[in-house]
Amino acid sequence: MHDALFQPISLGAIQAPNRILMAPLTRGRSDPGAVPSAIMAEYYRQRAGAGLIISEAVGISIEGSGWAAAPGVWNDAQTDGWKP
Numbered sequence: 001m002h003d004a005l006f007q008p009i010s011l012g013a014i015q016a017p018n019r020i021l022m023a024p025l026t027r028g029r030s031d032p033g034a035v036p037s038a039i040m041a042e043y044y045r046q047r048a049g050a051g052l053i054i055s056e057a058v059g060i061s062i063e064g065s066g067w068a069a070a071p072g073v074w075n076d077a078q079t080d081g082w083k084p
């Protein structure tokens with residue numbers, strides 16, 4: 001069916017409104033301290049029509065941080081930065 005891409009799909013516990021799924025694609029856009037930034041929120045907002053977005057890789061510790069400007073999730077400033 002040519003319009004199947006726009007039909008809902010169940011993926012385990014996930015109910016996606018369409019079948020356009022975004023793979024994780026690393027950005028390098030966090031603020032100093034690995035704090036998620038306003039341009040990251042804009043990036044995901046621009047793609048919010050996808051059925052499912054898998055976010056970029058996120059560091060869980062300074063030791064696990066892979067590269068400059070990758071976002072983290074190991075302190076309060078970072079978790080607050082993800083909320084928008």
Ligand SMILES: Cc1cc2nc3c(=O)[nH]c(=O)nc-3n(C[C@H](O)[C@H](O)[C@H](O)COP(=O)(O)O)c2cc1C
Pocket residue numbers: 023024025026027055056057
């Ligand atoms: C620039 C770039 C950044 C990527 N970043 C991530 C990432 O942050 N986390 C992850 O799990 N995969 C990441 N990937 C892997 C993609 O999700 C993967 O390439 C995609 O699922 C397509 O699979 P394929 O490479 O086997 O075609 C990245 C790929 C590219 C090209």
